[in-house]
Amino acid sequence: MIPPIERIAQTGSTNADLLARLAAGEHVGEGHWLVADRQTAGRGRLGRAWGDGLGNFMGSTVVQLRAGDPLAATLALVAGVALAKTIRALAPAIDFQLKWPNDILADGAKCSGILLERSGDSVVIGIGVNLVSAPDLPDRATASLAEKGAAIDRDRFADALAVAMADALWTWRQEGVESIVRAWLPLGHPVGTPLHVSEQALDGYFDGLAPDGALRLRGADGEVMLVHAGDVELRRPVEEGK
Known part of the structure; x- marks a missing residue:
């Protein structure tokens, strides 16, 4: 119905x-x-x-x-x-x-x-x-x-x-x-997608979702941060040598 x-x-x-x-x-x-x-x-x-x-x-x-x-x-x-x-x-x-x-x-x-x-x-x-x-x-x-x-x-x-x-x-x-x-x-966007969270000024890579739905953001150092709220933007991947 x-x-x-x-x-x-x-x-x-x-x-x-x-x-x-x-x-x-x-x-x-x-x-x-x-x-x-x-x-x-x-x-x-x-x-x-x-x-x-x-x-x-x-x-x-x-x-x-x-x-x-x-x-x-x-x-x-x-x-x-x-x-x-x-x-x-x-x-x-x-x-x-x-x-x-x-x-x-x-x-x-x-x-x-x-x-x-x-x-x-x-x-x-x-x-x-x-x-x-x-x-x-x-x-x-x-x-x-x-x-x-x-x-x-x-x-x-x-x-x-x-x-x-x-x-x-x-x-x-x-x-x-x-x-x-x-x-x-x-x-959703595939794992590894470059992301930027504007309010927290965080850059990283999409690493899936936590069981509670939080965004898993993997930094360049490999550390995974949990983002529960924020304005997320897709970043362009950085090309080699630039």
Whole structure:
């Protein structure tokens, strides 16, 4: 069954709308989605603006935290796995990978954004996917799935993502974070990928994920550091002699 999807023509931010409902005491059931045709005040991690585009996917959903759930922060991996599996199902010819914890990259260009915001025992997960057009960002390359050869209807994408998110959430609860980690790894950048973590100014190489979902970053000296949160960028490999 497809979880309930509420579709609206325009709003400032689907995340902000759901957070406001929760703050007002409104019950928003887990799995409920709010999807907008246009979004005028979308935002990403670290307060970055995220432009909209008619035909793109812009939506948010709610997870109601329960006793015994894994750490709420690991929902970032859950969202990434659900999103990647949705794209793989609807656009199998596109070559893409997950960048820790949940960005979708195609040929190194960002195709999506995910923002988690907590309100009490609720987590609002906002997802934006460049289905038909990509915003211009000053600090990174962006691309749309249409540019990569995939024509995906927004409503069909919303239905598939809602189901994939429900499935991944069930796995997270019933089988633990380790199961989500195992699902993430084949979808992510390969071991040895050069990475930079901007907040901590760390450079190193991807060395897989820890059982709790933390990024394993191997330094040039071979020491492995665990990164639990941070803005990660892919670095260009340094060529011999340069």
